[in-house]
Each structure stands twice: as structure tokens, then as C-alpha cells.
Amino acid sequence: MSTEKKPILYSYFRSSASWRVRIALNWKGIDYEYKAIDLLKNENNTEEYLKVNPTQKVPAFITKDSKLLSQSEAIIEYLDEAYPDRPLIPGCPYKRALVREISQIIACDIHPIQNLGVLKRIAGDDMEKRTAWANESIRLGFKGLENRLEHTSGAYSVGDSITMADIFVCAMVGNAKRWGVEMSSFPIITKINEVCSKLPAFANAIPDKQPDCSK
Amino acid sequence: MSTEKKPILYSYFRSSASWRVRIALNWKGIDYEYKAIDLLKNENNTEEYLKVNPTQKVPAFITKDSKLLSQSEAIIEYLDEAYPDRPLIPGCPYKRALVREISQIIACDIHPIQNLGVLKRIAGDDMEKRTAWANESIRLGFKGLENRLEHTSGAYSVGDSITMADIFVCAMVGNAKRWGVEMSSFPIITKINEVCSKLPAFANAIPDKQPDCSK
Numbered sequence: 001m002s003t004e005k006k007p008i009l010y011s012y013f014r015s016s017a018s019w020r021v022r023i024a025l026n027w028k029g030i031d032y033e034y035k036a037i038d039l040l041k042n043e044n045n046t047e048e049y050l051k052v053n054p055t056q057k058v059p060a061f062i063t064k065d066s067k068l069l070s071q072s073e074a075i076i077e078y079l080d081e082a083y084p085d086r087p088l089i090p091g092c093p094y095k096r097a098l099v100r101e102i103s104q105i106i107a108c109d110i111h112p113i114q115n116l117g118v119l120k121r122i123a124g125d126d127m128e129k130r131t132a133w134a135n136e137s138i139r140l141g142f143k144g145l146e147n148r149l150e151h152t153s154g155a156y157s158v159g160d161s162i163t164m165a166d167i168f169v170c171a172m173v174g175n176a177k178r179w180g181v182e183m184s185s186f187p188i189i190t191k192i193n194e195v196c197s198k199l200p201a202f203a204n205a206i207p208d209k210q211p212d213c214s215k
Numbered sequence: 216m217s218t219e220k221k222p223i224l225y226s227y228f229r230s231s232a233s234w235r236v237r238i239a240l241n242w243k244g245i246d247y248e249y250k251a252i253d254l255l256k257n258e259n260n261t262e263e264y265l266k267v268n269p270t271q272k273v274p275a276f277i278t279k280d281s282k283l284l285s286q287s288e289a290i291i292e293y294l295d296e297a298y299p300d301r302p303l304i305p306g307c308p309y310k311r312a313l314v315r316e317i318s319q320i321i322a323c324d325i326h327p328i329q330n331l332g333v334l335k336r337i338a339g340d341d342m343e344k345r346t347a348w349a350n351e352s353i354r355l356g357f358k359g360l361e362n363r364l365e366h367t368s369g370a371y372s373v374g375d376s377i378t379m380a381d382i383f384v385c386a387m388v389g390n391a392k393r394w395g396v397e398m399s400s401f402p403i404i405t406k407i408n409e410v411c412s413k414l415p416a417f418a419n420a421i422p423d424k425q426p427d428c429s430k
Contacts, residue, residue, distance in 0.1 A: 050362070054359065054362030054363045054365065054366060055320060055324070055359035055360070055362065055363050056359060057324065057359070063309075067309055068366075069312050069313070069316055070316055070320070070363075071315065071316045071319035071320060071323065073315065073319055073323075074312050074313075074315035074316040074319055075312070077311075077312065077315060078308065078309070078311075078312040078315075081308050081311075082308065093293065093296050093297065094278075094282055094293070096292075096293075096296075097284050097289050097290070097292065097293040097296075098284070098289075100286065100288065100289035100292060100293075101284055101285055101286045101289040104286035104288055104289055104322070105270060105285070105286060107319070107322075107323050108286065108288075108322050108323055108326070108327055109270070109272065109327065111323070112323055112324065112327035112328055113327055113328055113333055118328055121351075122337065136336075144269065144270035144271060144272070145270070147265070147269030147270060148269045148270050148285075150269065151269060151283075
């Protein structure tokens with residue numbers, strides 16, 4: 001009998017960063033325990049969760065040997081090294097750098113300025129103001145991303161293989177749709193999302209399919 | 216006679232993300248050409264710069280074989296692979312993940328919401344409002360970062376060797392000081408910054424030492 005523990009993902013169904021890690025875990029076929037943290041109920045700000053993740057963010061990942069990692073890209077790169085089948089980071093150094101670049105255009109330039117914490121500080125509970133800010137932030141960011149993908153993409157974000165970059169693109173398009181971003185100016189982003197969304201690893205990671213989804 | 220070209224860094228002296236890459240280039244002893252892009256004069260929004268970097272951000276790095284990379288962390292990871300002496304990413308997979316995690320806590324959670332583009336959108340030219348927003352953003356982020364460093368740090372951010380994470384910490388402390396963040400609640404961050412700032416690679420990368428610094 002195996003006594004090996006499953007890794008644990010602390011996730012919120014709607015969190016785009018948690019979504020990315022869910023796709024990677026599915027892609028690799030890694031069995032894991034899902035623990036829901038309700039950001040709307042501030043469950044991330046409890047003493048209990050502080051002990052799990054000192055930065056009090058989701059996602060947090062507990063490896064099967066009980067070590068903590070946070071930050072979606074760091075977790076996915078770790079998974080790619082620890083579970084090398086179905087690689088998400090290419091072998092070629094320049095392509096690997098491009099995959100990180102595309103991922104970080106989203107993770108550093110687009111996603112952070114439209115996440116829940118920032119929207120609360122900017123707009124409080126004013127949903128119209130939240131939507132206007134988030135929509136504009138994503139639109140501005142997608143302009144640069146689309147321009148860059150013109151140079152890096154083939155069938156997918158970087159060349160013709162699925163990589164970590166596609167994970168970041170798809171989870172970000174999820175947010176874009178939620179905030180009503182008109183996608184017709186972004187044909188490459190749209191195409192990548194359409195192709196990847198049909199794959200089971202991506203399809204099963206969407207917010208609606210998570211145990212804590214409150215439909 | 217060598218015909219090898221120098222790599223090029225498109226940088227703005229005050230840009231924290233450019234600053235990170237300057238430290239890494241200095242640390243590795245890589246000779247490079249510095250090209251200044253004045254963000255206050257919107258030099259990043261010209262047609263000419265669009266051809267250099269389709270996302271119109273700094274830093275942009277042109278490798279010695281003329282390939283573009285943007286995003287500071289992607290550039291530094293590329294440099295660490297292309298110039299392996301004086302490594303900035305550790306060999307141990309979990310430590311490597313921690314270095315990425317600490318870097319991304321800064322690059323994804325703290326830095327983006329206080330950068331120039333966001334401050335302009337939130338506060339226009341109102342310097343008091345800019346300062347209040349930037350100060351609060353960094354303070355909130357440093358709380359989580361300090362908590363996490365309690366678990367990961369030794370003499371430096373991750374264990375007892377200098378890594379990419381220290382580069383991100385020092386450039387962020389630079390911004391924190393600029394926006395008047397009271398640092399006494401963050402003793403580990405303060406200590407790492409004090410120790411690293413004295414090293415030539417870090418000391419020569421500060422905004423004041425760059426050719427485009429307008430003192």
C-alpha cells in the first residue's frame with residue numbers, strides 16, 4: 001500500500017492564478033487534493049491560512065513531501081521539473097525564455113492590475129467602476145500581448161507546441177470575457193484560447209467545474 | 216578581430232524592472248550597450264520603439280545574436296542559462312522554485328500596481344495621491360514578502376547564496392524608499408538590501424549611476 005501523500009492545491013474557483021495551476025496539474029495528470037479558499041469571505045486573511053501561506057494569496061501548493069510553494073508560475077515550473085512528462089517548458093533556451101516572457105506579460109503586466117484586491121481598493125463595491133477599470137486594464141495589456149504573439153506564435157503562443165504560455169493566455173481570456181472585453185481586435189489570443197479550451201486539461205480547469213463554484 | 220556584437224539593454228534609469236536586469240548583467244560581468252528610453256517623454260510609445268519591443272515596455276534585451284526578449288525575470292533566467300558563471304538560480308529544484316516564488320511575489324503582486332502606467336491612470340499628475348497609492352501598495356506587499364522570507368531566507372532571500380530573488384528585493388526597496396515606505400516593520404527585507412547594496416554589481420545598477428539619470 002502506498003503511503004505517499006497527494007499534493008494539495010489551495011485554490012479559489014474564480015482566481016485566474018489558481019486556474020493556471022489547475023490546468024498544469026490536469027495536463028500532467030497529477031492527482032491532487034483541492035482545498036477551497038473563499039476570497040470573497042476573506043478566508044485567505046485568517047490566522048489558519050497565514051500558517052499555510054505567509055503571503056495569504058491563492059494559489060498555494062503543498063508538494064507531496066509537504067513543502068509550500070506559492071506564485072503560479074513558480075509552481076508550474078516546479079511541476080514541469082518534478083513531473084517531466086508532457087513538458088510545458090521547451091528545451092531550447094531561447095524558446096524557453098519566450099514562454100516565460102509571454103507568461104510574464106500576463107502575470108506581471110496585465111493580471112495584477114485587475115485582480116480582486118486592486119479592484120476593491122480602486123472601486124469599492126461599485127461594480128460599474130470595477131468593470132470599467134478591469135476592462136481597460138486587460139484591453140491595454142492585450143494590445144501589447146497580441147503584438148508580441150505575432151512574432152512568437154505558431155499553432156500556439158510560442159511555436160507549434162503547447163506550453164506554459166498557453167495556460168496563462170487561456171486563464172487571462174477567461175477574465176477578459178468576465179469583464180466584457182471585446183475580443184475581435186485580438187485574433188491570435190482568441191485563436192489560441194479557442195484551440196486550447198477544447199482540450200480536457202484546459203476544459204476541466206475552468207471556474208465552473210471547480211467544487212467551490214457557487215453558481 | 217572579434218565581430219561578435221554586444222547585447223543591448225533598452226532601459227529607463229528609474230524603471231525597477233530595468234534595474235533588475237542591470238544588476239544581473241553586472242553580476243555576470245556581461246558587457247552591453249545601454250540604450251535609454253525616457254518613459255516620461257513617452258519614448259516607449261513611438262513607432263520606432265514598437266519595432267524594437269512590440270509590448271512597448273522597458274526593459275527590452277537584444278541578445279548578442281540579435282533576438283528580442285522582454286520581461287525582467289525571463290531575461291535574467293535567460294542570462295543565467297546563457298552565461299552560467301556566477302549562477303543566480305540554484306541547482307536544487309525546490310530552492311530554484313523558492314527563488315522564482317520570491318521574485319514573483321515582487322514582480323506580480325507588488326511592483327505592477329505601483330508602476331508609472333498605473334499611477335498615471337489612478338492619480339494623473341497628483342503627486343500626493345500617487346505617493347499615497349504607491350506607498351500603501353508596497354507596504355501591503357512587503358508584509359507578505361517579509362512573512363515569506365522568514366521561512367526562506369538565510370544570509371540572503373533564499374538560503375545563504377545570492378540569487379535572482381535578491382535582485383528583485385533590492386530593486387523593489389529602491390522604489391519603496393522613493394515612495395517613503397517606513398521600513399522598520401520589514402527587518403529581513405532591510406537586511407538583505409543593506410548587504411547586497413554594497414556589492415559592486417548592485418551598487419552600479421542603481422538609477423543614479425545610469426547614463427540617462429537626470430539629477
